[in-house]
Amino acid sequence: MIAxxxxxxxxxAYGCADFLGGLGARKAHVLRTVLVAAPASLAVELLLxxxxxxxxxxxxxxxxxASGAASAAAFALLYQTLAIGPMNVLSPVAALVSAVLPVTVGLLQGxxxxxxxxLGLPLALVAVVLVSAGHGAGGARPSRTALLLAFGAGAAIALQLVxxxxxxxxxxxxxxIVGRAVSSAVTLTAAALLRRRLGPEKPVYAxxxxxxxxxxxxNLLFLLAVRSGDLTVVAVITALYPAGTVLLARGVLAERIHRGQVVGLGTAAVAVSLLALT
Structure with a gap:
């Protein structure tokens, strides 16, 4: 139960972080946002x-x-994936892969x-897809390149957790601390190489x-969770992070929650209840 x-x-926390990061990226280039977020993250870990x-x-x-390198790769692949679109197809693909791979590793480890x-595990996987699927591009079909990038983004997220x-x-x-230092170094290097493309807009620092x-x-809560429980359960619950983003978008930005996402939130509640009984 603790796990x-x-x-x-x-x-x-992941869902809230994604929501705030998305808000920041609306005001300035995403790398400028990360250049503020990364030191703040490292500062928290050093204080702990x-x-x-x-x-x-x-x-x-x-x-x-290894986790820091995977985190940097996940960031680059995910934003490239969502930039190509359609988001309503590619986002759930990435989220599902990020859940399935750690579950597979956990089962293989015994x-x-x-x-x-x-019963709860497959329900949670279904909830991941439903909650992370927005209205997006309607019936548009993703290209093969976009799908490969989505799989890559999900795999990189999964590897970070594993x-x-x-x-x-x-x-x-x-x-x-080590992982954040590595991912920050990668981000700083990318920002330096792309400095001419970052634009003049300043990030929203707070x-x-x-x-x-x-x-x-x-990251800390995930680490504590897998140290006190099974990766199979912890990873799939963590992958429900789009639920937090969706609810914040509804409350703060008045964005509409679509029918499938409502079903996903309900499915997630049932799945978590079942997993709590394991």
Whole structure:
């Protein structure tokens, strides 16, 4: 139950971070937003160091580097995917892949689910697709390139979660610090190379920083969740993060929640209830 609650908290934090990051990217180039969010994220993890501890063993550092590289790849692939569109097809593809791969890894590592879990897991996967599917481009079909990018984005997100799961339990927040440092370095390098394309607009500092803080909270809650529960359950609950984005968009921006998303939210509630019984 503790792992489930932590995973729900991680999912909510990821969804809020995505919402704020999206708001920031409307005002300035997304890389400018990330250039504010990344240091804020790293600052949170450094502040947590004295509280939760950090052991920079070779294993912790190695898996941290791997998760940071996967995080940077996920960012680049996901935004490229959504830029090509249609979002209402590609977003659920990426979300589903990001859930299925960690679940597969968990099962291959010997994790087992009870009857309630076997019912709740596929329901949660269906909910991931329904919640993340917007109205978007209607009946437009994605190109083969766009689909490949969506699979790549989902796989990169999944790898980040799997790599964090592999970190030593006693390493504290060391993998998060190393991973954030790596992903920040990649982002800074990309911004330097593309500086002429970033435009003159300044980022919304408070919103961008808040997105970074929430992303760090989400990563921490996910790490704590997989250290106290099964990757199969934690990963699929975390992948419900679009629910938080959808609800915030409704409350703050008055965006319409479509019928399929309402069904997805209800399905997610049922799935979480079943998984809580495992």
């Amino acid at each position: 489930l609650l932590l995973a729900l908290g991680s999912s909510l 160091w004295p509280v939760l501890g950090a052991s920079f063993s070779p294993s912790a550092a190695g898996w941290g580097v 994790e087992h689910l009870g009857t309630a879990g076997l 790599f964090l799961h592999q970190t030593p339990p006693g390493s504290g927040v060391a993998p998060l 919103v961008s920083a808040a997105a970074g803080v929430l992303d760090s909270v989400a």
